[in-house]
Amino acid sequence: MEIFWYIIIGIVLTMFFVLDGYDFGTGIIHLFFAKKEKDKEVIAKSAGLFWDSNEVWLVAAGGMLFMAFPTFYASVFSGFYLPLIIVLWLIIFRAIGLEFRGQFKYQMWKDIWDTSFGVSSLLLALFFGIALGNIVRGVNLGGVENGISAHEGHYFFLPLWNSSFSPLTENPGVIDWFTIVIGLISVVTLAIHGANWVVLKTNSSINKKLKGVVFKLNITLSVLTVFSLFVWQIVNPNSLDNFIDKPYLMVFPMLYFTGLIGLFFIKKIKKDSHAFMLSTLLIVGGITSSLASLFPVILPSVNDIHEDLTIYNTAASEYGLSIALTWGIVGFILLFVYMIIQKRLMGGKIDKMDYGH
Amino acid sequence: MEDMIFYDRLQFAFTITFHYIFPQLTMGLSLLIVFLKGKYLLSKIEKYNNAAKFLMKIFAINFTMGVVTGIPMEFQFGTNWAKFSELTGGIIGQTLAMEGMFSFFLESSFLALFIFGEKLMGQKLHFLTGFLVFLGSWASGWFILATNAWMQHPVGYEILENGKFVLENFGALFTNPWLLPAFLHNQMASVVTSSFVVASIGAFYILRNKQVEYGKLFLKTGVIFGLISSVLVAFPTGDWNAKNVAKYQPASFAAMEGIFETEEAGAEIVLVGQPNMVEKKLDNKIAVPNILSFLTHQDWDKQIPGMDQFKEEELPSNIPALYYSYHIMVGLGTIFIGVMVLALFLLWRKKLYNFKPLLWFIMFLVPFPYIANITGWYTAELGRQPYLVYGLLKTSDGISPTVSSGNTLFTLLGFVALYMLLGLLFLVLVGKTINQGPKPQTH
Numbered sequence: 045m046e047i048f049w050y051i052i053i054g055i056v057l058t059m060f061f062v063l064d065g066y067d068f069g070t071g072i073i074h075l076f077f078a079k080k081e082k083d084k085e086v087i088a089k090s091a092g093l094f095w096d097s098n099e100v101w102l103v104a105a106g107g108m109l110f111m112a113f114p115t116f117y118a119s120v121f122s123g124f125y126l127p128l129i130i131v132l133w134l135i136i137f138r139a140i141g142l143e144f145r146g147q148f149k150y151q152m153w154k155d156i157w158d159t160s161f162g163v164s165s166l167l168l169a170l171f172f173g174i175a176l177g178n179i180v181r182g183v184n185l186g187g188v189e190n191g192i193s194a195h196e197g198h199y200f201f202l203p204l205w206n207s208s209f210s211p212l213t214e215n216p217g218v219i220d221w222f223t224i225v226i227g228l229i230s231v232v233t234l235a236i237h238g239a240n241w242v243v244l245k246t247n248s249s250i251n252k253k254l255k256g257v258v259f260k261l262n263i264t265l266s267v268l269t270v271f272s273l274f275v276w277q278i279v280n281p282n283s284l285d286n287f288i289d290k291p292y293l294m295v296f297p298m299l300y301f302t303g304l305i306g307l308f309f310i311k312k313i314k315k316d317s318h319a320f321m322l323s324t325l326l327i328v329g330g331i332t333s334s335l336a337s338l339f340p341v342i343l344p345s346v347n348d349i350h351e352d353l354t355i356y357n358t359a360a361s362e363y364g365l366s367i368a369l370t371w372g373i374v375g376f377i378l379l380f381v382y383m384i385i386q387k388r389l390m391g392g393k394i395d396k397m398d399y400g401h
Numbered sequence: 402m403e404d405m406i407f408y409d410r411l412q413f414a415f416t417i418t419f420h421y422i423f424p425q426l427t428m429g430l431s432l433l434i435v436f437l438k439g440k441y442l443l444s445k446i447e448k449y450n451n452a453a454k455f456l457m458k459i460f461a462i463n464f465t466m467g468v469v470t471g472i473p474m475e476f477q478f479g480t481n482w483a484k485f486s487e488l489t490g491g492i493i494g495q496t497l498a499m500e501g502m503f504s505f506f507l508e509s510s511f512l513a514l515f516i517f518g519e520k521l522m523g524q525k526l527h528f529l530t531g532f533l534v535f536l537g538s539w540a541s542g543w544f545i546l547a548t549n550a551w552m553q554h555p556v557g558y559e560i561l562e563n564g565k566f567v568l569e570n571f572g573a574l575f576t577n578p579w580l581l582p583a584f585l586h587n588q589m590a591s592v593v594t595s596s597f598v599v600a601s602i603g604a605f606y607i608l609r610n611k612q613v614e615y616g617k618l619f620l621k622t623g624v625i626f627g628l629i630s631s632v633l634v635a636f637p638t639g640d641w642n643a644k645n646v647a648k649y650q651p652a653s654f655a656a657m658e659g660i661f662e663t664e665e666a667g668a669e670i671v672l673v674g675q676p677n678m679v680e681k682k683l684d685n686k687i688a689v690p691n692i693l694s695f696l697t698h699q700d701w702d703k704q705i706p707g708m709d710q711f712k713e714e715e716l717p718s719n720i721p722a723l724y725y726s727y728h729i730m731v732g733l734g735t736i737f738i739g740v741m742v743l744a745l746f747l748l749w750r751k752k753l754y755n756f757k758p759l760l761w762f763i764m765f766l767v768p769f770p771y772i773a774n775i776t777g778w779y780t781a782e783l784g785r786q787p788y789l790v791y792g793l794l795k796t797s798d799g800i801s802p803t804v805s806s807g808n809t810l811f812t813l814l815g816f817v818a819l820y821m822l823l824g825l826l827f828l829v830l831v832g833k834t835i836n837q838g839p840k841p842q843t844h
Contacts, residue, residue, distance in 0.1 A: 102472065107497045118484065118490065120479070125812075201804065360491035361567045363567075386510050386513065
């Protein structure tokens with residue numbers, strides 16, 4: 045039952061990063077590449093129409109995590125207190141940027157909210173990557189210093205960074221050179237994803253240029269990926285064990301590399317939706333590979349005193365998990381019905397669609 | 402330690418108070434939108450359709466605000482109340498996760514369709530999407546109230562040796578005797594807010610002498626829904642809730658009613674008075690004898706235990722705040738009924754639209770249903786103190802063990818600053834929408 049909910053939450057989280065990922069990416073593209081007012085407007089609109097229904101996936105993931113793995117939820121949310129609250133603020137800034145840019149016709153007003161939308165999207169992409177980096181690297185569970193624990197074994201508190209900036213110290217911070225690398229991977233991936241989304245959903249004048257941008261970003265991403273595979277081994281030496289034990293898990297990294305290789309042919313791809321599918325594969329493959337390499341651990345401990353948090357030692361009761369399965373299935377069936385209805389009515393380019401007025 | 406608890410509570414109180422400005426409007430407003438859209442379907446008069454679509458614009462702004470201020474609410478269980486989350490997540494995680502699953506997805510999917518899809522879907526489907534938005538927003542209320550009901554009156558649980566609450570009976574979470582009265586009371590209060598907002602917009606249009614036909618429609622709709630809901634919020638739903646508090650939380654009941662000393666026979670009802678915590682009495686009290694006993698037990702002479710019957714640690718931790726919250730809510734609720742009765746009478750005599758003093762009064766009344774709603778919640782939450790889970794888990798045992806008070810103070814100040822900006826922008830947006838009005842622009 046724990047495994048089942050682990051998979052469900054994994055799917056919901058991945059959905060969140062695929063869906064809200066494209067509007068984070070759209071923000072990054074908007075920040076760096078949209079120059080004409082007409083492009084700015086339509087690109088902001090391609091995120092603005094969808095962001096709130098995409099963010100519902102985050103709420104859903106949070107709720108399910110709370111229900112199924114309450115100890116993990118409590119530990120991680122209080123341990124990453126500062127970065128999490130900063131993420132919340134960025135989410136708010138991004139939302140007001142999107143919602144308010146079109147409300148008045150003054151150039152300065154639009155510029156302010158465009159920047160708010162773009163910069164918070166960029167920082168959110170970076171922070172989500174850093175978060176993944178932290179989960180892979182592990183934290184100082186129990187706040188151990190010189191062999192003495194400051195808290196119960198499943199609690200911790202991370203500083204934003206420590207003086208050495210290294211993931212290999214006794215008490216690593218949220219930001220170190222390893223998590224920054226993962227953060228950059230996340231930024232580049234989501235920028236590619238966002239560019240594909242803009243091309244798919246709009247007729248903006250920079251669509252052609254964006255394909256070239258995707259190509260260049262993809263080269264950067266390949267370099268970062270190779271580099272990260274090496275440092276990943278240093279930070280988490282056991283990361284390949286699961287793949288050796290259960291070779292079928294290799295399917296997840298293969299998804300990632302299919303996306304990565306496929307995107308080199310971006311200029312030859314005729315259908316815009318195919319490019320978007322490839323960047324979706326990048327995200328799905330990246331997240332699932334990381335989860336698969338850790339399984340069943342969900343937060344490693346960097347000290348020897350306290351054991352890793354796993355799906356087994358943080359889960360709610362068997363009864364609770366199985367009853368939630370019943371309503372969960374009903375809920376998911378309903379959800380797919382909504383998505384099909386929405387897809388059928390809201391497909392296609394959005395340039396002509398009336399936004400709010 | 403005291404600082405930590407204080408800042409954690411203050412941050413939660415601040416963020417939830419700000420957040421609840423928005424859902425209390427959207428829940429009630431969705432009902433009015435469904436009503437107007439339905440009226441259009443039956444009558445085919447374009448005015449009703451425009452009115453419904455106009456209110457949906459206001460709904461959408463509030464929904465956005467609700468989403469961005471709602472995400473921090475869910476996260477704060479973990480960030481600031483980690484121990485509480487760890488111990489009770491197996492139970493309240495159920496209702497909170499169900500809220501995401503069954504209401505947010507529903508609400509957000511069909512809100513987009515309602516706003517953008519009228520031409521694509523045709524009128525009947527458009528009505529249906531509006532109805533589904535209504536259903537989603539009320540389901541959200543239901544699951545949140547189920548969560549709160551469990552904290553007020555825990556049921557269906559078992560406590561393990563390590564202090565964890567484990568779910569034993571899922572169905573009990575929804576048959577909790579606390580839930581239905583609280584839910585109905587809350588939803589009616591939300592209809593009060595939205596009716597008053599709609600009536601206020603109507604009064605504004607009439608007074609400004611622009612788009613007067615919509616002004617009249619909004620005022621009439623607001624007054625009719627306003628009267629029905631302000632009566633229902635008091636009786637029977639408010640009455641049920643008070644009886645529940647008297648039954649399950651007698652110490653809180655004594656505190657909110659301001660009964661310091663137990664009377665021999667029937668208890669009086671306090672209309673005015675200030676709690677004096679030093680002398681343990683009410684200053685300048687105006688009270689009517691025996692009424693409270695009658696209201697609570699339908700028996701004029703039934704004894705009701707006062708605060709002197711309870712030990713210090715069983716009593717709510719902030720008695721004056723609880724007492725004032727409760728009396729502000731009840732006082733405002735009474736005034737609302739009075740105003741709406743008068744307005745409906747004038748509407749019936751066809752004098753309302755020309756009776757300017759009342760129109761001005763209704764227009765400026767708009768903050769007060771919000772205040773009544775929020776003080777109502779304060780009554781419930783302060784009444785539950787010093788517990789998070791009534792009688793079982795103390796508030797002081799629920800906070801995050803690793804988050805220092807300095808961090809919480811920092812984030813609290815950040816939330817205050819950010820929400821001030823958010824509130825300002827909200828007012829500008831809503832003001833702009835109201836200023837434009839429901840009349841379709843001719844291009």
